[in-house]
Amino acid sequence: MSSVGGPPGPALVLIAEDEEPVAELLAYVVADAGYIPLLAPHGRAALELARARRPALLITDLMMPYLGGAALIATLRADAAAVGQTAAPAILVTGSGTRQALAAGADVILYKPFHIAAVEALLDRFLALASSGTESDGTRE
Template sequence: MRTVLVVDDEFGVAEVLEAILQDEGYRVVTAINGRQGLERAAETPPDLIMLDLMMPIMGGAATLAALRAEPRFRQVPVILMSSLDEATARESCSGFQAFLRKPFRIAEMLPVLERLVDAGEPVPGDRAGA
């Protein structure tokens, strides 16, 4: 069973993603900020991370930088989520493989997630694709 780590400070977003992903057969681990996300990743290594850009305590950009600095997480695909547009998000953050602008539709999210998890594609250093 593939594991997805959802890091988002909005309880409703994390809860909905958890329910949908579990229904799709994924094991889901959640965290409410980047610091907790790093702890959860160390406890239960994820196959993919869904990461909110703007969070208290430790935001998405700092979390992604910490993940990429850690050898065991360098190859884990990251889907960055934000209410900001992608160009603005790219100004503060790099190293993610896909971007979803909030609010997004589950029908848009699932194919992106499945492509990244199933392909096991290598993670480019700071190139993002979507």
């Protein structure tokens, strides 16, 4: 398993999505690209998984029960900063909430409905960075 600072192997991609069909589609795309999907049905479960498994990439919905995507990203970034590390890149998926999405601090905002090719391109972009050790400049698309 590959994670930020982890041993080599297929990268772990945490998918935090409360809409099961969307979560399953994202998991399929991630697995088809050769990575390992970790599914969380809400933000609190995603936070627990992220802390335990340290994924190389987070794909999170903005609006979820228990803990929304913006709060999830902020918490994981604070966790990483507290120990002098860089948090995994975050892709925020939303069907609405443009202001909230922009304020969330995600590396990229992916609007629903999305094209599978867009997800594949983002996987390549961020997981190539994770495997090369190169850091993102923090800009949004």
